[in-house]
Structures are given as structure tokens and as C-alpha cells.
Amino acid sequence: MSRQVNFLFDLDETLLNFHASEKIGLREVVEANGCVFDDELYAFFKARNKELWLELEKGTITREELFKTRFGELLARCGADVSMLDLLKINSDFISAMSRNGVLLEGSRELLARLKDTLPDALIFIVSNGATVNALGRIKSTGLDAYLDGTFISEDLGVNKPSPEFFRIVLDGIGAHKDDCIVVGDSLTSDMKGAKNSGLPSCWFRPTGDIACAVEEYGIDFTADNFEDLYDVLVEWATCNHPVK
Ligand SMILES: [Mg+2]
Structure with a gap:
């Protein structure tokens, strides 16, 4: 049997x-905040995100700090006024956009x-x-x-x-x-x-x-x-x- x-x-x-969905999600939140998404910005996010995950693994930052920092730095880089933004909401918008775009x-x-x-x-x-x-x-x-x-x-x-x-x-x-x-x-x-x-x-x-x-x-x-x-x-x-x- x-x-x-x-x-x-x-x-x-x-x-x-994963990377293709991540790129779609990033483009969606970057453009929703009035910025232009391009390969240079994507490369910046990938590199910085990797560093921040290593920081999280070492216990030097929290998950919330990781989520805020990665989008704060990304949107500041393309000229947004980050002080006016709800970075945790932008992070969850990003996850939501990714999850809709497998x-x-x-x-x-x-x-x-x-x-x-x-x-x-x-x-x-x-x-x-x-x-x-x-x-x-x-x-x-x-x-x-x-x-x-x-x-x-x-x-x-x-x-x-x-x-x-x-x-x-x-x-x-x-x-x-x-x-x-x-x-x-x-x-x-x-x-x-x-x-x-x-x-x-x-x-x-x-x-x-x-x-x-x-x-x-x-x-x-x-x-x-x-x-x-x-x-x-x-x-x-x-x-x-x-x-x-
Ligand atoms: Mg795998």
C-alpha cells in the first residue's frame, strides 16, 4: 500500500x-506620496532595508523603528516632507500593495x-x-x-x-x-x-x-x-x- x-x-x-512584488509595492507607495520611483531609489531601499534587518537581528532597533526608518529615509531621499507623514501607515500600505501583487x-x-x-x-x-x-x-x-x-x-x-x-x-x-x-x-x-x-x-x-x-x-x-x-x-x-x- x-x-x-x-x-x-x-x-x-x-x-x-518576492523581489518583483516588492518593487510593485514600493512603486505604489512612493508614487502615492508624490515622488518618482526609479531603479536608483529601489537600489537604495534594498541596501538600507538589508542593513536595518541586520540591526533588528542584533537587537539594536525594534520592528517599528525598522519600518519607520526605511520609509522615512526613502521618502526624504526623493524630497518629501517626512515630518508630515505617517510612516507606519506607509509601511502597512506597502505590505498591503505587495500582498495584492504576487x-x-x-x-x-x-x-x-x-x-x-x-x-x-x-x-x-x-x-x-x-x-x-x-x-x-x-x-x-x-x-x-x-x-x-x-x-x-x-x-x-x-x-x-x-x-x-x-x-x-x-x-x-x-x-x-x-x-x-x-x-x-x-x-x-x-x-x-x-x-x-x-x-x-x-x-x-x-x-x-x-x-x-x-x-x-x-x-x-x-x-x-x-x-x-x-x-x-x-x-x-x-x-x-x-x-x-
Ligand atoms: Mg526562498
């Missing part, structure tokens, strides 16, 4: 294009549709680090939710990948054994390390850099360069380890 197989997909840069990686929806078609009993879950509203909104706005059996978002869980606690909550939630799940993701440090920490099979999607070295270090089971490869890997894994009745 076959056992239930479960695909645990990372979201950003595995199925959705962007698919080309071929991702077709992959999920093909998997559901070929393996109708397989379950598909999202395992993502990030903010719940942002992730769920982007999933819904792209129609990916039609193929999903559940979502596990770190903000909800209170713990991030690669923590074993994250995947313990996922496995308990699904009610599955680890051998019947495979983690698919683009990130070594969250997805592949998380799978390794929890003893889960893994597939590294769109690998880059010294692939052989990383495969060894993170105990990666499979790699896939594109959605065609990924479909073949996942169907092979599902049917070889879990023969169809």
Missing part, C-alpha cells in the same frame, strides 16, 4: 518572485498543476519564513492557493527555518512521518539546512555556486535546475519511495 507523500515548498524564489516564477503554477494531476493523492504545503499577510496575500493573488493543502508561515509559527522546531510543527500539523515529506527550496541556509537539521529529504531548486560542495555539506538528496527537472525529481521520489498501489 502506498503512503501519503507531502511536498513542502519554500515560497520566495521557489514558486513566487508574482509567479514562470512555470511554478504549471508545476503544481502537473504534480496534482500526476499524483492526485500527494499533498502540497508551503513552508515559508516571513510575514503571514504578505505571504498569504501573494499566494492568493496568484491563484496558487488552488493547488495547496496548507501553509506554514514562520510569523504564525513563532519560529523560522532552519530551526528543527519549525519542521516539528509542520510534521505535527500534517500528521506525517519525515520520510514521507520532501523539502523543496532555493536557500541553503534556511531550506536545505532546515531539512538536514530535521532529517527530511531535500531538493535544492536552482542551485548556484559550488554545488557539489553544498550538496555534501547540507546532505542534499536532489537538485533541480528548472521546473521541468523539478517535476521529474519529485515524481521519481514519490513513486520510487512510495510505490503507487
